[in-house]
Amino acid sequence: MRIDIITVLPEMLEGFFNCSIMSRAQKKGIAEFHIHNLRDYTFDRYRKVDDYPFGGCAGMVMKIEPIDRCISALKAERNYDEVIFTTPDGEQFDQKMANTLSMTQNLIILCGHFKGIDYRIREHFITKEISIGDYVLTGGELAAAVIADAVVRVIPGVISDEQSALSDSSQDNLLAPPVYTRPADYKGWKVPDILLSGHEAKIREWEFQQSVERTKQLRPDLLK
Numbered sequence: 001m002r003i004d005i006i007t008v009l010p011e012m013l014e015g016f017f018n019c020s021i022m023s024r025a026q027k028k029g030i031a032e033f034h035i036h037n038l039r040d041y042t043f044d045r046y047r048k049v050d051d052y053p054f055g056g057c058a059g060m061v062m063k064i065e066p067i068d069r070c071i072s073a074l075k076a077e078r079n080y081d082e083v084i085f086t087t088p089d090g091e092q093f094d095q096k097m098a099n100t101l102s103m104t105q106n107l108i109i110l111c112g113h114f115k116g117i118d119y120r121i122r123e124h125f126i127t128k129e130i131s132i133g134d135y136v137l138t139g140g141e142l143a144a145a146v147i148a149d150a151v152v153r154v155i156p157g158v159i160s161d162e163q164s165a166l167s168d169s170s171q172d173n174l175l176a177p178p179v180y181t182r183p184a185d186y187k188g189w190k191v192p193d194i195l196l197s198g199h200e201a202k203i204r205e206w207e208f209q210q211s212v213e214r215t216k217q218l219r220p221d222l223l224k
């Protein structure tokens with residue numbers, strides 16, 4: 001899978017994609033991340049990517065020309081399944097959307113900034129608008145990183161134990177059960193006996209019950 005990210009803050013994303021599992025996914029040849037600096041698609045000496053809004057309201061708006069040049073250059077090279085725009089007024093991102101996007105080949109993610117982007121970009125280029133939650137970030141970069149991470153980690157082979165992506169909280173609408181590691185007794189705080197019993201079937205049943213209990217308590221909305 002290939003993900004092209006268009007941003008005015010490439011340095012914010014480069015570190016992220018060169019770490020840990022995202023970096024490993026690239027080394028394994030499963031995912032490619034290409035970060036494009038929107039300022040490289042400007043033609044003026046100030047490399048201007050924003051301008052005052054028509055109508056005189058406050059804030060700056062991302063200009064249409066550099067975004068058009070960048071997206072058009074990418075689309076001339078290959079077909080894209082989705083051209084995503086990160087914005088707080090987009091569709092709410094969730095595991096189901098991550099799973100669906102993980103089955104695509106090529107994605108563009110345009111990171112929003114300033115007061116917004118010239119609306120014609122949304123009308124003519126964007127195929128999917130995504131919000132990662134009901135709060136407003138200073139820019140779309142963190143949202144792009146969240147989306148790319150959640151999408152890529154469910155591609156088979158990215159996480160070494162494939163089971164672990166499938167048994168996540170939210171894949172089955174249940175929160176994960178508690179997990180423990182050694183020592184079994186730390187300052188008198190003990191790991192539940194059942195986990196030390198070696199009884200595989202009973203352990204799985206206990207985990208399931210814990211998942212249901214935690215979901216009822218913490219996220220009853222998931223059980224509806």
Ligand code: ADE
Pocket residue numbers: 086087088112130131132133134135136137138139140143
């Ligand atoms: N840009 C600013 N806030 C955002 C959010 N909550 N989701 C996606 N993009 C954003």
